[in-house]
Amino acid sequence: MPSGGRVRLMDAATIRKAVSRIAHEILEKNRSLKNLALVGIQTRGAPLARRIAERLGAMEGRVPPTGIVDINLYRDDLSRIGYHPVLRRTDIPFDLEGKCIVLVDDVLYTGRTVRAALAALVDLGRPERIQLAVLVDRGHRELPIRADFVGKNVPTAASDMVEVRLAETDGEDEVLLVAPPARRGTRPRGGSK
Amino acid sequence: MKLRSRHLLGIAALEPDEIFLILDTAEGFAEVSTREIKKVPTLRGKTVVNFFVEPSTRTRSSFELAEKRLSADSLNFSPGASSFVKGETLLDTARNLDAMAPDYIVLRHSEAGAPHFLARHCRSSIINAGDGSHEHPTQALLDAFTMRQRKGHLAGLRVAIVGDILHSRVARSNILLLNRVGARVTVCGPPTLLPIEVERMGCAVTHWIDEALQGADVVMMLRVQLERMQSGFFPTLREYARLYGLDARRLKLAAPDAIVMHPGPMNRGIEIMGDVADGGSSVILEQVTNGVAVRMAVLYLLAGGTEGEATA
Numbered sequence: 001m002p003s004g005g006r007v008r009l010m011d012a013a014t015i016r017k018a019v020s021r022i023a024h025e026i027l028e029k030n031r032s033l034k035n036l037a038l039v040g041i042q043t044r045g046a047p048l049a050r051r052i053a054e055r056l057g058a059m060e061g062r063v064p065p066t067g068i069v070d071i072n073l074y075r076d077d078l079s080r081i082g083y084h085p086v087l088r089r090t091d092i093p094f095d096l097e098g099k100c101i102v103l104v105d106d107v108l109y110t111g112r113t114v115r116a117a118l119a120a121l122v123d124l125g126r127p128e129r130i131q132l133a134v135l136v137d138r139g140h141r142e143l144p145i146r147a148d149f150v151g152k153n154v155p156t157a158a159s160d161m162v163e164v165r166l167a168e169t170d171g172e173d174e175v176l177l178v179a180p181p182a183r184r185g186t187r188p189r190g191g192s193k
Numbered sequence: 194m195k196l197r198s199r200h201l202l203g204i205a206a207l208e209p210d211e212i213f214l215i216l217d218t219a220e221g222f223a224e225v226s227t228r229e230i231k232k233v234p235t236l237r238g239k240t241v242v243n244f245f246v247e248p249s250t251r252t253r254s255s256f257e258l259a260e261k262r263l264s265a266d267s268l269n270f271s272p273g274a275s276s277f278v279k280g281e282t283l284l285d286t287a288r289n290l291d292a293m294a295p296d297y298i299v300l301r302h303s304e305a306g307a308p309h310f311l312a313r314h315c316r317s318s319i320i321n322a323g324d325g326s327h328e329h330p331t332q333a334l335l336d337a338f339t340m341r342q343r344k345g346h347l348a349g350l351r352v353a354i355v356g357d358i359l360h361s362r363v364a365r366s367n368i369l370l371l372n373r374v375g376a377r378v379t380v381c382g383p384p385t386l387l388p389i390e391v392e393r394m395g396c397a398v399t400h401w402i403d404e405a406l407q408g409a410d411v412v413m414m415l416r417v418q419l420e421r422m423q424s425g426f427f428p429t430l431r432e433y434a435r436l437y438g439l440d441a442r443r444l445k446l447a448a449p450d451a452i453v454m455h456p457g458p459m460n461r462g463i464e465i466m467g468d469v470a471d472g473g474s475s476v477i478l479e480q481v482t483n484g485v486a487v488r489m490a491v492l493y494l495l496a497g498g499t500e501g502e503a504t505a
Contacts, residue, residue, distance in 0.1 A: 070221060073233040073263075078496055086214070087221030087493070123230055 005179045009154055009162070012173035015135070018151030019048070022133050023055035025149050026102055033064050035098065035128070041105040041117050042070040042088040047168035048135060049104040067092035069103075074116035096125030102149075106164040108134040111145035136175055138162050196494050200312045200319040203328035204369040212374060216338050219483070219490035225262055226485055236265035236496060240295040244270045244286075245322070246302045251457055251481070252322050252332070256299050259488035268295070283307060284314060291315040297492065300324070318495045326360045332456055333366035335487040337374070339480050340411055343452050348375035351448070353405040354396075355437060356415030356464055357386045357426075363456045364415060368394050381405035382415075382437065385426045402437050406446040413454045414439050414465045430463055440466040444474060452476045 010018065030036055033056060040049030046068045057063030070088045103117055114132060121130060133149035138156045156162065156177065163176040196211050204212075225233055241260045245253050253269070260267040270290070281289075283302075290298060291314070299320045300308045305327035312319040323329040341347050352371055358364045358380045371378050378396035380387065381404070392398050399405050406412060417433060427433050444453065453465075453474045461467050469475060 072221075073225070073235040073493075075235075078235060087218045087490075089221060090224055119234070123233065124228065 007177045008174055009136070009177050010152060010173075010175035012167075015151070015166075015173045015175065018135060019051050020055055022149045022151060023052050023059065026052070026131075026133065027056065027059060029131070029148065030100055033060050033062055036100050036102065037065045037067065037094055037096075038102045038104055038133075039067045039069050039092060039117075039121065041103065041113060042068055042090075044106040044164050044166055044169055045104045047166050048106060048133075049102075052102070052104060052133065065094045067094065069117055069120050071113055071116035071120055074119045076112060076116070090120065090124075092124060096121065096127045099127045101127045101130045102133050103130055104133045106135050106166075107162050108132070108137045108145075108147050108150075109140055109162075111141045111143035114145050115143055135164060136162055199495055200308070200321075201330055201491055201495065202308050202312060202319065202321050204330050204333050204366045204373070205328065207330075207370075207373070209373045212334070212337070212370060215334055215487065215490050215494060216341060218494060219334075219338050219486045222489040222493070223483070223486040225489070226482070231262050232264060233262065234264045235493060236260070236263040236296075239265045239297070239496065240293075241265050241267045241297040241299060241492070242270055242290055242293075242295045242317075243267055243299045243322075244290065244301070246272050246300070246307075247323070249301050249323065252301065252329075252484075255481070255484040256320075256322060256331075256488050258485050259492060262485070263489055263492055265296075265492065283310065287311050287314050291317060297495065320491060320495070323362055326362050326365070328366045328369075329362040329456075330366050331484070331488055331491060332363050333370040334491070335480060335484040336363075336367055336413070336454060336456075337370055338483050338487050339454065339476055340376075340452070342479070342483070343476060344410060347371070350376040350410045351379070351408055352376050352411040352413060353379045353381060353409040353447070354413045354415065355381045355402055355405055355439065357417055357421060358382050358391060358415070359386045359388050359426075360418065360421070361415050364413075365394075367413065368396055372396070379405045379409070383427050383433070386421070402439070402443065403446055406439075406443060409447040409451055411452055411454060412439065412444065412447055413456075414459075416456065416458065417460055417464050419460075434463045438462075438464055438466060439469050441468045441472060444469055444472075454480060457481070 038049040038053050040046035049066045053064050053066045068091045070090045072085050072087050131148040134147045135151040137147055137150045137153050140158055161178045163178055165172055165174050167173050243253055243256055257267055295317050298317045299322050300311055301322040302324050305325035307324050308319050308321040321328055321330055344350055354364050368378050372395045380396050381399050381402055451474055453469055455477045459465055459470055
């Protein structure tokens with residue numbers, strides 16, 4: 001992709017289909033919603049978790065509980081970064097003990113966010129198992145982590161950025177692949193991964 | 194964004210956006226203290242020296258708890274147990290501490306400017322936990338956090354600070370902070386206990402508590418230090434209590450939903466009466482709880498190295 005270019009990978013309709021497919025796959029894999037709960041990773045994992053939960057509710061007549069986890073306290077790069085991400089709320093309004101937790105994030109990239117989220121979750125209780133659902137898997141893993149449910153697999157260059165925009169946080173639904181203008185040492189920051 | 198300095202020496206050096214960054218970050222940390230396992234690994238491997246040259250129980254325990262909940266290793270260093278009493282200068286002590294390479298030094302000292310001095314000679318991040326009658330920034334931050342939690346905002350709040358303003362680092366840091374975020378401060382105390390030209394700090398001044406309380410959203414009572422009576426700043430405790438003590442009858446002059454604060458430790462029956470201290474308007478214990486969250490936020494925001502970017 002030319003530098004500075006933007007490509008739309010998903011629009012509102014494809015995001016809706018992906019969420020719906022993930023919900024079906026969760027149900028297929030776990031058979032029942034009993035003991036199932038979803039936990040979204042701040043920021044954009046949270047609305048995605050709620051959307052999947054609502055979809056599951058429409059299919060099964062019962063909306064599974066959802067929570068939010070903030071991973072900033074569990075980062076492995078705190079002393080290396082100058083920029084401190086603002087700490088957001090961790091809010092898990094149910095007992096993790098014995099639950100099957102579906103962890104939800106927007107983009108799976110290096111796997112470090114997921115590692116931090118796993119550490120955060122086990123500090124809060126002992127779930128029976130944890131599964132991972134992501135809207136986009138863009139590759140370039142740095143840790144042995146894989147997703148159980150993937151909305152879309154996207155081959156990317158390490159310098160690309162995948163920007164997920166959701167109605168709840170950004171006003172509209174879309175996923176963009178952004179190739180930054182040629183610049184040295186560019187790594188993604190904040191909401192784009 | 195991040196804090197511009199790697200030290201927290203006083204409110205005077207903070208911009209409003211930095212104050213709000215600390216308060217917003219503290220919101221996230223308040224949750225950690227409500228968990229069953231009240232510990233996160235954020236500052237694992239970092240060392241904090243709590244260097245308290247002046248006695249303090251509350252502030253030191255609050256910092257210690259904040260450090261422990263963030264998984265930092267802490268070392269307490271107080272004058273009774275140190276070579277400070279053996280005549281070592283502050284600079285030599287500081288250099289010795291620095292040679293042990295802690296990541297933070299939390300300093301409480303009876304001399305104004307001691308943390309600023311340390312900051313010039315140490316590689317660690319210095320956090321001022323109270324220097325003489327100069328500043329006590331984390332106290333002002335936790336007070337602001339508590340006000341915002343109760344009132345929803347800081348701008349436009351009418352805050353009355355009553356008592357020994359002259360010797361109070363809590364008052365000074367609070368005035369500086371509240372002015373920066375657009376609150377309106379009135380200070381009140383006997384003329385002998387108000388600094389000369391205190392109005393130049395940007396606050397209203399009165400010697401009459403009834404006037405200060407009129408319509409106040411927040412009433413902050415300061416501790417009277419009993420040794421001030423011996424040095425002749427006011428004649429008797431009885432007179433002080435009558436003229437400047439807060440009781441339920443006086444509190445009625447404030448706004449109906451006013452909150453009452455005190456940095457502790459309280460002299461019941463002198464600057465604050467039991468009916469107010471234990472009444473529904475008192476947020477004194479919330480201040481203590483919030484202190485831990487605010488100090489966790491400060492330690493978190495001062496962590497971290499060179500300007501770079503976050504990857505996750």
